[in-house]
Amino acid sequence: MHADADAFFASVEQRDHARYRGVPMVVGEQVVACASYEARALGIHAGMPLGQVRRHWPATLVAPVRGDAYEEASARLFEVFRRFTPLVEPGSMEEAFLDVTGRDRDDPAGMAAAIRDAARQEVGLPVSVGVARTKLMAKLASRRAKPDGFLVVDAALEARVRPRLRLDDLWGVGPVTYEKLHAARLFVVADLYGLSVDDLKNCGLSTAMARRVASIAAGTDDATIRLPGPRGSVGATRSFPATRTRSTVEAVLRASVQRALARLGDDARLPTRLEVVVRYDDGTQVTERGPLPQPTTEPEAVGAAALRLLERSGWEQDGRGVTLVGVSIPLPRLRPAARVAPGSSRQAQSQASGDDRQRQKGWPAGSA
DNA sequence: TCTGGGGTCCTAGGACCC
DNA sequence: TCTGGGGTCCTAGGACCC
Numbered sequence: 377m378h379a380d381a382d383a384f385f386a387s388v389e390q391r392d393h394a395r396y397r398g399v400p401m402v403v404g405e406q407v408v409a410c411a412s413y414e415a416r417a418l419g420i421h422a423g424m425p426l427g428q429v430r431r432h433w434p435a436t437l438v439a440p441v442r443g444d445a446y447e448e449a450s451a452r453l454f455e456v457f458r459r460f461t462p463l464v465e466p467g468s469m470e471e472a473f474l475d476v477t478g479r480d481r482d483d484p485a486g487m488a489a490a491i492r493d494a495a496r497q498e499v500g501l502p503v504s505v506g507v508a509r510t511k512l513m514a515k516l517a518s519r520r521a522k523p524d525g526f527l528v529v530d531a532a533l534e535a536r537v538r539p540r541l542r543l544d545d546l547w548g549v550g551p552v553t554y555e556k557l558h559a560a561r562l563f564v565v566a567d568l569y570g571l572s573v574d575d576l577k578n579c580g581l582s583t584a585m586a587r588r589v590a591s592i593a594a595g596t597d598d599a600t601i602r603l604p605g606p607r608g609s610v611g612a613t614r615s616f617p618a619t620r621t622r623s624t625v626e627a628v629l630r631a632s633v634q635r636a637l638a639r640l641g642d643d644a645r646l647p648t649r650l651e652v653v654v655r656y657d658d659g660t661q662v663t664e665r666g667p668l669p670q671p672t673t674e675p676e677a678v679g680a681a682a683l684r685l686l687e688r689s690g691w692e693q694d695g696r697g698v699t700l701v702g703v704s705i706p707l708p709r710l711r712p713a714a715r716v717a718p719g720s721s722r723q724a725q726s727q728a729s730g731d732d733r734q735r736q737k738g739w740p741a742g743s744a
Numbered sequence: 745t746c747t748g749g750g751g752t753c754c755t756a757g758g759a760c761c762c
Numbered sequence: 763t764c765t766g767g768g769g770t771c772c773t774a775g776g777a778c779c780c
Contacts, residue, residue, distance in 0.1 A: 552777060
């Protein structure tokens, strides 16, 4: 099952403020982060500059982004999801895959309705639900069910629909991969029939992507729920008009360090590494990575390390303007307390990674 | 059909070790 | 001392997702 809140940010604002209900409105600061369905009907969509919205649709209401409200709504939404099954894989703040195998009393439509009702009653948000045999099909089903609906894809429907799926509609196939498939005159899933993984690799796909695409054609794409582990990294970036002024670039980088560290919250893990990203005005991007002098969340120490990495990128010697800088802080997979003496570290580490694999493999979904 | 920002996963090449 | 094979870790960059 794929459960996905409709127009999440906009729906939270409409829930909390009567003046936003039933009218075209958007959430955003500079650009539209989320448009209400009423606004979408006019042609407004995420990513559109707010200036353009105000020019063409002056009656459209604009709500500022209230991150805390969305976090809170997200937490309550996931509480609802977890009441139906502990096997919940978040896709983002507002959507998740749920393995409900054996929990739906052979009534997937009833269960989808129950989840939607619970989200509506308890969180006040519309949630669309897709039910199917695999994650891909469930995701496509919830997309099709929007807004505020649900769709159950049974075997007969899947057999009809799957061959006709457009490759550029597939979750996991982005513009780059689609372009390669398109160049090989492959457009829908049925065009993949008879092609091997090697054939797809010869189209320029990586091994992992070729396998994924081949499995979609074979109908063996996965239904595995991956339970979320601790997050892998925190980061912050900021874009700005192209500049070559050192004080500007360094100030933005320092501020990014502060924001990334703040994002760490109560996570007890101490970062040991740091990454600095620089984007130039021709769109190219470079990343400098390196160890911190010692594990720390001390802003001064992390900031100093960030400046060294920035220096190392050679941006000042580069003729191009800089349009974005930021940091990403990878978080250690092992808790410091789990560290062991050097003599046995290898065994301890391989054991730990084995555990992680076990966790990531999760549970098989079986067949619906 | 690109706006900005926050993430995950994969890959290729090199260093290093046994 | 050389050769081949296997493995891990690190680095830098890409693709994709919301």
